Amino acid sequence: MSCLVMGIVNVTPDSFSDGGRFLAADAAIAHGLELRAQGAHLLDVGGESTRPGAERVDAAVERDRVVPVVRALAQAGAVVSIDTMNASTALAALEAGARIVNDVSGGLADPGMLSAVAGTDAEIVVQHWRGPSADMYARAAYDDIVEDVATELARRIDAALSAGIPAGRIIVDPGIGFGKKGAQNWAVLHGMPRLAALGHRVLVGTSRKRFLTETLEARGGEATVDRRDLATAVTSVLAAQSGAWAVRVHDVAATVDALDVAMQWESGATWTS
Ligand code: PMM
Numbered sequence: 001m002s003c004l005v006m007g008i009v010n011v012t013p014d015s016f017s018d019g020g021r022f023l024a025a026d027a028a029i030a031h032g033l034e035l036r037a038q039g040a041h042l043l044d045v046g047g048e049s050t051r052p053g054a055e056r057v058d059a060a061v062e063r064d065r066v067v068p069v070v071r072a073l074a075q076a077g078a079v080v081s082i083d084t085m086n087a088s089t090a091l092a093a094l095e096a097g098a099r100i101v102n103d104v105s106g107g108l109a110d111p112g113m114l115s116a117v118a119g120t121d122a123e124i125v126v127q128h129w130r131g132p133s134a135d136m137y138a139r140a141a142y143d144d145i146v147e148d149v150a151t152e153l154a155r156r157i158d159a160a161l162s163a164g165i166p167a168g169r170i171i172v173d174p175g176i177g178f179g180k181k182g183a184q185n186w187a188v189l190h191g192m193p194r195l196a197a198l199g200h201r202v203l204v205g206t207s208r209k210r211f212l213t214e215t216l217e218a219r220g221g222e223a224t225v226d227r228r229d230l231a232t233a234v235t236s237v238l239a240a241q242s243g244a245w246a247v248r249v250h251d252v253a254a255t256v257d258a259l260d261v262a263m264q265w266e267s268g269a270t271w272t273s
Pocket of ligand 1: 008010051102125173175203205206207248
């Protein structure tokens with residue numbers, strides 16, 4: 001088992017999980033460096049919130065938010081991914097030193113995205129997505145959710161390949177919480193081996209998401225950020241055990257600790273006295 005940790009660096013005023021504390025570029029850069037010091041292998045910089053109900057942000061506003069942050073973190077030696085649905089933002093971020101484009105729409109939101117990425121040497125994350133966050137729960141109807149997500153991801157892989165992106169540069173993501181309600185997310189996570197069987201690296205993002213809150217609060221009490229971070233560390237270990245290539249998290253320190261412990265457990269099998 002090995003799994004990379006992707007630390008989240010949100011540069012948005014309305015992110016539900018950090019309350020916009022890192023809006024200023026300097027604060028976002030400092031936060032990214034801190035996550036790196038805590039052991040993040042990748043830093044995912046985003047300037048548009050995808051929280052349920054969120055409205056789209058103008059691409060120019062998004063670009064102005066993220067480019068200085070991407071540039072500074074890349075210059076500091078971090079491997080940076082740019083979380084965007086806009087080809088223009090993706091290209092500006094790659095120009096500033098990002099190496100991965102993380103498109104939660106899997107190339108569906110901007111028809112120019114896949115060909116733009118094909119013209120660079122960047123990697124791309126294609127996430128399972130059925131439509132904008134503003135009304136994404138209206139699309140949460142599935143026959144067999146694992147099979148449906150796998151089939152729809154396979155179509156995005158084909159689109160990326162047709163646009164000219166080599167297979168080795170395509171990463172898939174089941175899009176936890178995107179057009180999926182409560183228990184549907186657990187079903188998708190349980191079906192991770194089916195998604196890994198698509199033959200691409202799999203990125204998984206459960207961090208602080210609503211389905212975790214619902215699970216924790218089912219027993220009563222408030223699902224504080226600390227409780228959600230602990231739950232995220234557990235889901236991250238389980239994702240790693242199910243073949244995830246990387247997990248996308250807010251609390252890097254907790255997830256790095258949890259993965260370390262799980263890996264030691266696994267290495268016990270090869271220990272001799
Ligand atoms: N989740 C969010 C944003 N970007 N990208 C990928 N690849 N996978 C995810 O699960 C994902 C993402 C929403 O979470 P945030 O608002 O806390 O960043």
